[in-house]
Amino acid sequence: MFQKILIANRGEIACRVAATARRLGIKTVAVYSEADANALHVASCDEAILIGPAPAKESYLCGDKIIAAAKETGAQAIHPGYGFLSENADFAEACEAAGLVFIGPPASAMRAMGSKSAAKTLMEQANVPLVPGYHGEQQDPDFLQAQADRIGYPVLLKASAGGGGKGMRVVESSAQFKDALASCKREAISSFGDDQVLAEKYLQRPRHIEIQVFADTHGNCIYLFERDCSVQRRHQKVLEEAPAPNLPQERRAAMGEAAVAAARAVGYVGAGTVEFIANQDGSFYFMEMNTRLQVEHPVTEMITGTDLVEWQLRVAAGEALPKTQDELAIHGHAIEARIYAENPDKGFLPSIGTLRHLGTPASVMFELGGDAKAPAPVRIDSGVRAGDAISPFYDPMIAKLIVWGANRQQALARMVQALSQYQVVGLTTNVAFLKRLVQSTAFATADLDTGLIERNHDILFTAAPEAPAAALALACAALMASEQAKAASQVNHPGDPWSSATGWRLNQPYLRALSFSDEFDYTAHLSYRADGWLFSTGASTSAPDTPQQLHLTAHQGDDYAIRLGEQTIHGVVRRDGDVLHVFTGGAHYQLTYHDPMAHAGEAELDTGRLTAPMPGKVVAVLAAKGQQVKRGEALVIMEAMKMEHTIAAPHDGVIDEILYGVGDQVADGAPLLAFKT
Template identity: 80%
Template structure:
């Protein structure tokens, strides 16, 4: 077994790999960019080596710097995590040439499965069912348009080298094709350095089911059952669970055996995931193979009592698989929720900021499964005080729960989300709670369009702050006032001789203003919000009170009404960048008349494209940035005059 490994990644996966290595007595080396100098993954490893500027292409994607760091520190092997260089065959070859073990599959297997097009051709020869589509080399726009017309709409365009939902577009009709193709290729070249795409029939109400496979160097290959990853936004997974609900034993075996056959076809070694798209009737089609560990691997660990990172290390060291197929069994049910710094109400735009407060449910960072796994597990690469930057994926944590059955797992997930408290940036926690408690997910009515199908339920109209939240904010304010001074003359307790005293407190949130009367009497304070008892936690950030009560988070500003973002723009003015990023396309010209909803500027941030559209009919007064320019959050992109 190795005595020291280098982890060529960052964030929660680097922390996750380090946890297993520490348990096994293996020393770890972290690498970090300038933006990550004080990151958690640097702190939890035994050594750390700087490898360049914040941009991933100048640090985490520089294989030569990482290999040099491994050799300089005496590491014997490199664990690539997932993302970055984890599926880069050239990097795997370079590791071998440098005398280092790449903790992953052979480069030949990565090359075979790394291209979605090539992988589908390989599976076709192996008689694995494929979704109708075009997976060839011809990339002429007119040719691809003709193929899409032949397949029949809706059509899914997908970056051949893609993953993580990047470089994917659903096209509803022929008229949308060329614009969608251009956007897809821009995003693909930016994310993967390869703009090749494939086109296939977009199935209606499909489920996304994937099989965890594992192979060693001695010819053994097994599957560790399935995960259902149907709940997605922007083709990126939001909730994952294992096992898949309503999965008959016969179909589980058929999908598992198909996945093992796919792995054997390319001489696979290590951890991999074979992804299938399945119709509601149970028929399934090969989609792709991810030649690495997956973000959602913890749910498999929780139901099988395995440590998949330990398995990776043992297989890479030449040991046989710790278990054979007949020794594996499913124990209970596990669900994972990805907690992101993002704003679901604004199209899931990533949120940038500092985690000024981070409160979590009682949980373990990582624990080997066993007969009774931990009820709640959190895999995270950030701590309170850390910043979520625009340079990397905005994941805060993975929240994983285990239950004896799906019903118990659902209840534990809802409870754990209620206990998660974050101040400093927008998160998807409230959205995840609505999703988990919603009828569709609770009853396992699953497909990749679940979020869109249940939009009204998952994105309800804003509600006014409840009386309990207002009372808690007011009480926190008054307590702070009362303890502010050290002498009696500084107290603001409201005491009056022979009479009661009343005062008014004013709070606002994004949606409304609230006035609360406080009456001081001999029996203490009384609020005009009523006598209903309220329990919760209040955190003050300047004049904003963050109230966590009833599993919800309310932000109330005291005597400082929040500006309503976009009001100036709604009447004309300067349309601004929703977050830091790069301008990739300017679709309007100075003096041009535009219609409401017309795309004006396309930005790229966190490897995703965001379209800035005209808020009303109007005229473009000026273009303030050019293609390729980097812009800050809130920067005016163009001057706009409403008609």
């Protein structure tokens, strides 16, 4: 076994690999960019080496710098994690040439599977079923359009060198083909440095089922069952589970054997995933093979009692697989939810900012193998802590939340509970969306396909509800507690009632109205009493609800317990500027407090300009100065976090000025163009 390895990655996967290495007594070396100097993965390793500026192409994608760091620190092997250089055959060969072990498959296997087109040809020869399509080298737009017309619409365009949903477009008609192809190729060249695409028949209501395979250098190759990854947005996975619900044993075995055949066809070694698209009628087709560890590997670990990173290390060190196919069995059910800094209500636009508060359910980082029949019920794999920043340079994942249950029903209940306990302040997340998704009838009843989110759009993207009285009462109690603490720290004469913040008045109670807003406007009315307040809500002081006694019964940090009437309410209230984030009853309410003494005289925002939703690069300008445009018409296309974002006209008007050109880098909030009505 190795004495020291270098982890050529960042974030949660680097922390994940470091944890297993530490358990096995293997020393670890982290590499980091200037943006990650204080990152958790750096603190999780025994040593750390700076390899360059924040952009990945100047740091985490620089194989020569990573190899030099490994040599400098005496590492014997390099674990690439996933993403970055994990499927780069040239890097794997460079490691070998430098006398380092690449903890992954042979470069030949990566090359064979790295091109989706070449992989389809190999799979056809290995009798693995394929989706009808065109996988050749000819890339002339007219030729590709003719192939799409032949296949029949809808057609799926995919970057041949791609993965993770990047460079993928569904084309509904021949008239849409050329624009979709151009967009697909732009994203492909940006993400993978290769704009070759393939075209396939887009199946209606398919399931995305993938098989975890593992092979060693002794000729052994097995599969560790399947994962259902059908719930996706923008062709990127949102929820994953193992085993796949309602999958007959015969089909499970057939898919597993097909996956092993695919791995053997390319002389595979190490951890890999063979992805299939499965029809509702039970037929299935090869999509691609990911020649690395997958983001969703924890659900496989939870149901099989294995540590797949340990298996990777052992196989890379020349050992045989720890188990045979006959020794593997499925125990229980596991579900993984990817918690992202993104806004589901704005097309899952990534969110950038600092994690000013991070509260999580009780968990272990990962299950250390052993007893698969009783793993920890909740596991969190994360690469960030409270105070860390989600930057525009890397994937905006905050954590992977994984739960295990004796059956799917128990796993679902645990996931809902765990999501209810997840608290993030500082940026927008998908936590509330994930909770609605897990609780939806479609997911709860396992009515799964890759269009589940779109089919249930009206259920999943509901308007925010009004904040309940409990949330408003907690916000008021937090404000009062803060005021009283501040006043107490400034009082020179503690017995002086005129200097107190308890609302003391000589002849009558102190009446106060507190204004809040989210999507709605609220007024909370407080009448001070010696032992608390009388609390009511209403649109104005003339029409409040029936007052109820409000008492602050316990307060420690951001944790509050109040009694409202006869009801005891617990919650967390975290203030971030003017916004009070109230977590109670498994929900998150963001209440802006309107202090009448603050923000006087602020200028109105300029609404005549379109601004960048985040830092990024302009890749296309679709309008010209003086052009008349209609509401919703695409004006600028930006690329940020390897994804394209279209800036559209908010209303009819005339382009007054173009402020940036193609290739320009723009900051978050930068005006891109101006127009007038």
